[in-house]
């Protein structure tokens with residue numbers, strides 16, 4: 352990657368077009384600049400006019416870090432094994448992209464955002480068709496909010512026959528339009544959107560599948576299987592990811608609110624579960640497994656929390672995740688700090704057992720090395736991984752698509768973050784597919800697990816029905 356400090360964007364584009372002519376290939380040019388503070392969601396909303404179906408949103412509620420992308424400059428979709436494809440694009444970007452303006456700020460410059468399916472051996476289903484098995488894109492406009500500062504990265508793809516004046520005019524015009532309107536963002540009160548139909552997986556069918564899982568865990572050396580279910584919903588009017596993100600960020604403190612659009616579909620949610628964050632040599636991961644509901648009174652809530660901290664089944668379920676995460680990270684990290692005991696993570700609708708993970712890795716490591724090693728942890732797949740995945744592939748009555756998979760971003764310095772796409776839904780027009788899963792052990796009780804998944808529907812359900820419970 353060439354970093355040019357003093358040249359302005361126009362000159363860099365001219366040089367890139369000349370270079371594209373010589374090498375006969377497109378060249379990517381990005382410019383990073385500081386901008387005045389704006390609400391990332393207002394930017395997302397305003398960009399819809401030009402870039403609906405080509406946006407992403409990412410906001411960590413606890414740190415305030417946010418990324419919003421609009422417009423597809425470069426994209427990658429694939430069927431089958433997807434990891435190589437994204438790495439290749441990133442490598443290509445690193446080798447060929449020119450970045451001008453401010454440098455050294457994480458989450459700025461040419462950055463890929465996206466995700467892939469839970470199970471790369473599975474063909475994508477009809478609902479997930481537009482996303483394919485893997486979808487990442489480098490946005491034309493990227494707004495980054497980092498430590499209270501705001502940055503705009505704009506990216507232009509220069510082809511051999513392009514004219515700098517035209518490219519410059521186009522990007523400037525789009526930028527002016529968005530930023531003129533962003534200041535005037537006005538969220539209108541939405542009319543009531545009635546729910547016309549909804550369908551859950553039948554409780555008997557679910558019970559039967561849980562029984563199957565329990566039986567296989569008793570017969571074979573399988574310790575844990577995560578089983579998921581869906582709820583299909585049809586609303587009267589088209590749903591808007593903008594409005595849903597707005598509700599999620601208001602209601603789901605302590606989570607990461609994310610959304611990835613592709614054509615008319617959007618996959619979004621408020622996940623409490625970080626898979627991996629890499630910042631320079633520092634890495635952060637998390638073990639999250641073992642759940643109980645929140646209660647109405649503080650007293651009852653604490654009692655439930657205490658119960659969870661001491662419940663044998665939940666502690667075991669959690670410990671499987673801790674051990675597997677430790678095993679996955681040990682040889683990628685020089686240092687690894689994992690506390691011996693979990694603590695409680697309390698979210699609006701549910702509380703979990705949580706163990707933090709921090710480490711120090713080699714400079715050359717990529718956030719994708721970690722994703723590949725960790726996914727799926729026993730929190731989303733099971734233990735042993737392969738046996739659990741085989742069972743899920745054969746028995747679970749749904750196609751998970753991007754649900755329970757890593758979703759997130761990676762910049763050209765290989766910094767990035769991928770969280771697990773849970774507490775999520777796929778929306779398309781008036782249709783919604785909600786997803787939720789739970790960890791099964793030999794002594795699981797089907798009805799309890801069904802109820803646990805119902806609680807896990809709540810964050811998205813409340814956003815969809817505009818309830819606050």
Ligand SMILES: C=C(O[C@@H]1C=C(C(=O)O)C=C[C@H]1O)C(=O)O
Pocket residue numbers: 577624639640641642703730731755773774786787788789790807
């Ligand atoms: C699978 C989900 O959640 C996972 C399963 C948990 C559990 O079984 O206790 C807890 C947190 C997540 O790791 C989901 O929310 O869909």
